[in-house]
Amino acid sequence: MKPKTNPLFLKRPYWGKVFPIYTVLPYPCYSKRVPSHATLSPQVKSLNYLNNVMAKVECIKAGVMEGLMLNDEGTVAECTGDTVFIVKNGVVITPKISDGALDGITRAVIFDLCERMNIDIIEDTITRYDVYTADEVFLTGTAAEVIPVVNIDDREIADAVPGPVYKQLLEGFREEAQNTGIAI
Template sequence: MNQHIYINGEYFDRENAKVSVFDHGLLYGDGVFEGMRIYHGKVFRLREHLQRLWDSAQAIALTIPMSIDQMTIDVNKTVAKNDLENGYIRLIVTRGAGPLGLDPFRCSNPQVIIIADTIKLYPEEYYEDGLELVTASTIRNHPAALSPRIKSLNYLNNIMAKIEGLKAGCIEALMLNHKGEVAECTGDNIFLVRDGVLITPPIDAGILEGITRDVVLELAADLGIAVREVPISRYDVYVADECFLTGSAAEVIPAVRIDDRIIGDGKPGPVTKQLTEAFRKLIRQA
């Protein structure tokens, strides 16, 4: 596929899509991004993703050099230009180039980058059989330091936890917050099922306010599944009947083992399957 990458209103092939080495997004992780799924040629929940992008940018005092409406047009044009029926969009806004040093107000020309590609976060067998988690010693950023609700380019916190998981032989790792409560995984939100009730950490537990998380909560309400957004501990994960993760790239994926403990009966459970099927039906109709 001849890939067309959008940078500030122009399209470049993969080899020629470049930003300055003095861009503060590269030098300091100073920028924000969104990851979005493409289903049947359309970006799933595009408006919600763009609103979160704008909120993240506002939180770090970064002005996006266009309107949400123009960004919508440019994202859809990029999808069409790359002729992607199903795939993934990585939308990035950096602070732009500036002199060495932390001062963001010496930067100019924020960079808007739209990459349309395919993605496969986890092997297919994990969606059928479930994946294994390990609890990382690396905790989520303290919300009073850098709010996890900001989807920033600085993902080192998550990467360090990911390294722990991979070294333990697990493709994903569970992260706790500064209070020792369950927050989320390195790239996904987490849900538990106990006695038929769907349980997930609240926003103030130090998590990203996931778009797919919100979709699953909507689907649960439609299906009449009781939901509790409450602080949870590792104990709650250990004794859960079911566990699954959600994310734009991951979609909905079951977890059947954590810290060498089997979750439930060690297989994806009925509520997980019900919500997975409801999610797949929704994206088929998207």
């Protein structure tokens, strides 16, 4: 039996003024938890992704793009393939590494952009309530780049409109992506 060739399609985000919007439903992903950082470091992504893949399958079956992943304590760790950020009173907040967040490259770029743009950013433990009541929510990842979230668990975030902090960071991220790095 010969193996079949399976094509892989990667779609780059549109660089225009259109904002892709995610609806995130955490409920179907609760059955998959991020392992404790004491058991398996979240920094070992390639050996630590099975729960995320299984949760992503649950999200797809539920008809949503993404889902929140909780840690053993029941607080937010990350999404199935992206890092989650919330904005509350102008402060950008993302889960701590010790809560299960991956200390990824795009996350680091957001920290750098916030510093350069004089936007306060902190790592903290985030609950589902914090996400539900946030002024803004957005996700980051290598493939996702920076994406606004306007609905979580059938709850609108900020009138279902991408917020000003997100828009400022998206503009900075796009500029960074266009002006740095190695051309391929």
